[in-house]
Amino acid sequence: MRARMLVGAYERPKMHIGQRLGLHRLQKGLGVNIEVVNLACRRGRRIVFSGLNFRVRENQCLVIIGDNGTGKSTLLHCLAGLLRPAAGAVAADIDEMVLLGHRDAVTARMSTSEHLRFWADFYGTDAGGAIKKASDALGLAPLLDRAAYELSAGQRRRLGLARIIVSGRRNWLLDEPTTALDVPSQARFMEFLTMHLEDGGRAVVTGHSSGGMDEFPSVDLTAHGQSAPQGTPAAVDDFTPEEI
Amino acid sequence: MFALYLRDVRLALRSGSGTANALAFFLLLVLLVSLGVGPGREGLAAVAPGMIWVGTLLSCLFSLDRMFVPDHDDGVLEVLVTGPAPVEGIAAAKALAHWTTIGLPLTAASPFFAYLFSLPAGAYPWLVLSIAMGTPALSFIGMFSAALTFPLRRGSLLLSLLVLPMYLPTLILGVQTVKLAAVGASMLPVLLFLGGVTLIAVAATPFAAAFALRANLG
Numbered sequence: 511m512r513a514r515m516l517v518g519a520y521e522r523p524k525m526h527i528g529q530r531l532g533l534h535r536l537q538k539g540l541g542v543n544i545e546v547v548n549l550a551c552r553r554g555r556r557i558v559f560s561g562l563n564f565r566v567r568e569n570q571c572l573v574i575i576g577d578n579g580t581g582k583s584t585l586l587h588c589l590a591g592l593l594r595p596a597a598g599a600v601a602a603d604i605d606e607m608v609l610l611g612h613r614d615a616v617t618a619r620m621s622t623s624e625h626l627r628f629w630a631d632f633y634g635t636d637a638g639g640a641i642k643k644a645s646d647a648l649g650l651a652p653l654l655d656r657a658a659y660e661l662s663a664g665q666r667r668r669l670g671l672a673r674i675i676v677s678g679r680r681n682w683l684l685d686e687p688t689t690a691l692d693v694p695s696q697a698r699f700m701e702f703l704t705m706h707l708e709d710g711g712r713a714v715v716t717g718h719s720s721g722g723m724d725e726f727p728s729v730d731l732t733a734h735g736q737s738a739p740q741g742t743p744a745a746v747d748d749f750t751p752e753e754i
Numbered sequence: 755m756f757a758l759y760l761r762d763v764r765l766a767l768r769s770g771s772g773t774a775n776a777l778a779f780f781l782l783l784v785l786l787v788s789l790g791v792g793p794g795r796e797g798l799a800a801v802a803p804g805m806i807w808v809g810t811l812l813s814c815l816f817s818l819d820r821m822f823v824p825d826h827d828d829g830v831l832e833v834l835v836t837g838p839a840p841v842e843g844i845a846a847a848k849a850l851a852h853w854t855t856i857g858l859p860l861t862a863a864s865p866f867f868a869y870l871f872s873l874p875a876g877a878y879p880w881l882v883l884s885i886a887m888g889t890p891a892l893s894f895i896g897m898f899s900a901a902l903t904f905p906l907r908r909g910s911l912l913l914s915l916l917v918l919p920m921y922l923p924t925l926i927l928g929v930q931t932v933k934l935a936a937v938g939a940s941m942l943p944v945l946l947f948l949g950g951v952t953l954i955a956v957a958a959t960p961f962a963a964a965f966a967l968r969a970n971l972g
Contacts, residue, residue: 590836613829631757
């Protein structure tokens with residue numbers, strides 16, 4: 511009963527200036543978890559998934575799995591504040607979200623170090639420290655002077671991932687982060703993801719299967735599609751709204 | 755926001771884009787028009803104010819579809835919009851970078867173009883002033899239109915159609931300023947109107963563009 515009322519409260523969040531501008535449910539503070547309550551998202555006219563509930567606390571990583579077209583990227587866009595939910599709500603500190611989409615946000619005519627410096631300035635983080643940390647974590651040091659158009663797909667992906675570190679933000683939204691990465695880079699990625707989580711970070715990561723990330727809890731969006739039976743969100747027992 | 759401005763300016767100054775293209779386009783226009791109109795200073799001087807302004811306007815127009823499209827294709831734009839800077843600020847930074855790399859060089863080059871067109875000497879300062887005051891409006895209005903059309907494949911036709919009516923006040927007032935100055939009449943009221951259009955554009959378009967950006971990215 512208690513949980514029901516809270517869910518009801520989330521369904522009609524107070525109209526907020528940020529919300530009218532497209533940023534749904536702003537909430538501030540480092541301690542704010544990522545909470546998703548009865549979320550449905552729309553791509554065009556199609557509802558891609560609905561009835562999604564989960565919560566990602568500090569030190570937690572949630573893996574989003576699902577077949578192609580089940581809305582994994584749409585969910586991340588929604589969490590990042592780019593997309594308004596069709597129903598339900600997302601509660602998170604929008605200023606702590608950082609999104610790595612399926613494109614790397616890499617500009618062909620800028621060098622690796624220019625990218626890192628620009629992102630550090632843009633996110634207002636300490637340029638020297640952040641760049642050092644990111645290039646160490648991803649082995650970018652030999653690539654610093656190279657223009658992005660000279661990089662291979664995997665190297666571009668590493669540069670894309672470097673932005674996530676440079677941003678200094680705590681809630682990582684990563685869309686298939688290990689695409690195009692070689693085995694050592696995948697290991698490096700897992701290493702810095704684990705480090706980030708130990709530092710009190712949160713992460714939502716998508717993948718086709720939870721390959722390589724079996725240790726993390728996962729949500730299968732295939733079960734939330736329109737063809738799937740709608741009902742209680744049993745698949746996410748660890749993240750049911752009762753806990754909220 | 756300032757970081758974004760610097761990045762955009764640097765990218766536009768690199769080879770094969772922005773500034774060089776705009777200036778080359780303008781030179782081509784001068785060459786073709788002087789060949790088309792034929793020899794004789796009087797003929798050229800008569801069309802000079804109009805041609806210089808049309809050239810400025812088209813140079814601005816042709817560089818607009820590079821403002822958001824490459825960043826959108828690379829995925830940079832969604833990162834910018836989800837970053838710490840307000841979307842209005844991002845829109846303004848983009849327009850300002852466009853003006854710095856297109857409007858400002860065209861302003862600086864305008865006496866040279868005026869010389870090629872045999873504009874009467876007394877009109878030079880007013881030409882430079884009118885272009886300096888008018889080009890920010892071209893950049894900001896253009897930025898707003900580019901923000902509306904960037905997700906469309908081949909959106910540049912729609913962009914041109916959208917932007918032209920909004921460019922007309924600046925064009926008419928700009929040309930009128932130079933024409934009046936060329937015959938030694940008082941052009942101050944027209945120049946002030948031109949400045950007014952620019953102020954309105956600079957004040958209003960970042961907000962309108964921010965709405966367009968959010969709607970297009972969602």
